Structure formats: C-alpha cells, structure tokens
Amino acid sequence: MKILIMNGSPHRGNTWRLTQRVKEMIHAWDETVEFSEVHLMDVNLPFCTGCSNCFRRGHQYCPHHEKVQLILDLIEDNDAVIFSVSCFQGHLTGIMKNLTDHLAFLIHRPRFFHKKAMVISTTGGVSANSTTKSLAGTIAGWGFNKSYQLPIVALSWNAYVPTERDLQKAENVASKFYLDVKSNRMHAPPVWVLIPFNLFQAMCRPTGDAHEFPTEDHNFWHRYAGMQYAPGVPLPLYKRLLGKFIYFIGKHIGKRMIITYKKQS
Ligand SMILES: Cc1cc2nc3c(=O)[nH]c(=O)nc-3n(C[C@H](O)[C@H](O)[C@H](O)COP(=O)(O)O)c2cc1C
Incomplete structure (x- = not known):
C-alpha cells in the first residue's frame, strides 16, 4: 500500500506533528505501507492566474503545468493521500487553496476514482471541521x-502536543482509513457527485476542435459514454436512475447553452 x-x-x-503521529500509527499496524511526502511550500506553485486554459484547452496548457503535473502524478502513483492542512481564517491555508484552484478543472474532468483520503487539520479554537469538510468536498469532486x-482543536499556536484524547480520536479515524484502503472496497459516490459527472458529460458536444470555442471536456467524456459513474465504482439502482x-x-x-469559457478580449 502506498x-x-x-x-x-x-x-x-501543529498539524504536521499530529500527521506524523498518524503516520506512526499506520506504520505500527502495517510496516509494509510505503509513505512518501510532498510539501507544497517546496513545490513553490505560483498563484492560479485564472486564465482558464485548463478548462478550455487542457491542463497541459496551464502556465504552471510542470508543477501541477507533478502533484497529479504523485496522487496517481499512490493508493491514498493524507492531506495535512492548518486551519487559517476558518478555511484552508493559502497554498492549499492555490492548489485546489489549479485543480478546479477536475470537477469537469474527474479522475482518482479509486483513491481514498484522510484529511487532517488543527485549529487554535474553531473551524478545523469546516477546513477538513471543505477539502473533503473538493476532492470528492476530483x-x-x-x-x-x-x-x-489544538488550543495552541505553535506548541501543540497531542493529548491522549486527540490521539484516541486520531487512532479511530486512522484505523478506519487504513482498513478501508487495505480492503480495496469501493464506495458508491454521494448523490451530489453524480451531478457534475452526468451534467458535464451530457452538455458536451462531440464536435471537439471543430467547435468555435472548444473545451477539453468535449474530448474527455466519450470514454464514459453511457455510464452514470466511473467503472469499478458500485452504484445502486436509484443512483443509476438519478444519474x-x-x-x-x-x-x-x-x-x-454551450459552455465556451469565451474570454473578453
Ligand atoms: C494565519 C492564521 C490564521 C488562523 N486562523 C485561525 C482561525 O480562523 N480560527 C482558529 O481557531 N485558529 C486560527 N489560527 C490558529 C491555528 O489554526 C492553530 O494554531 C493551528 O493549530 C495551526 O496549525 P499549524 O501549526 O499546523 O499551522 C490561525 C493561525 C494563523 C497563523
């Protein structure tokens, strides 16, 4: 397992220290798990410029494509991801938000259907849960x-030492995460995830580049033609019908309505 x-x-x-404890727990349960790390600060990803090239022409046309592709490849290369993100202003950190901006095209052209995640956040007092909830929602769309x-809730700015209670909670969540990844079991997606999958697929036109304002979506969705969700992911009958x-x-x-991302000149 990677x-x-x-x-x-x-x-x-604080968040990184707690994440290290989670890593140690998983490693104690299974020493064959291979961990790798990426620190977004080291990737030095510039801000998303809002050029929309990723939506229109494909993410390989992003001005920061090399760095974005590095992250995509790292996720692709692993079975699961542990996201470690502090709560800043009740939300994601700026660098994490910047990454999610660069990957916003994934709501139109999702992948990672067989990946699982654990999202860890610590806060001084409030909103760690809205931080984890926000990122968990974003990656469900991916x-x-x-x-x-x-x-x-760390109740600390820089000197958090995880309490017994926090470690117990961490162990509960980490064990569910670990066992689920190990099982290879796939879960049916939530109803809201079926909306972009089926809506964007349906709104595509098979005209590809012949279209006046092409979007990469047109070239993407044919691989899922006739499917209500990705292959290999179970979908109960009512979700199929909903799709x-x-x-x-x-x-x-x-x-x-044609999605064009046409720009003002
Ligand atoms: C820029 C900044 C914004 C913060 N915003 C909040 C906040 O909205 N609510 C809160 O309770 N604590 C807030 N804090 C405190 C941190 O969430 C808390 O110290 C957290 O454990 C820091 O994790 P880290 O050490 O991994 O960055 C903030 C801290 C910083 C530096």
Missing part, C-alpha cells in the same frame, strides 16, 4: 472515492 502525505501548511507545525476527516435523469436534464440544457 500513501502520499501532502503537507498543505506553509510550515511543519473523483476521490472516500475521505476520512480528522479535525482537532440518467441528470444526464437527461444536461442534454436539454446543452441544446440551449
């Missing part, structure tokens, strides 16, 4: 199959 640990904080502080959240319904609505909307 697990990537992504440090989405600008330093190695395709991640399941996330486990560990929000912790078909969303697709039907998308086809209807697509007749009147």
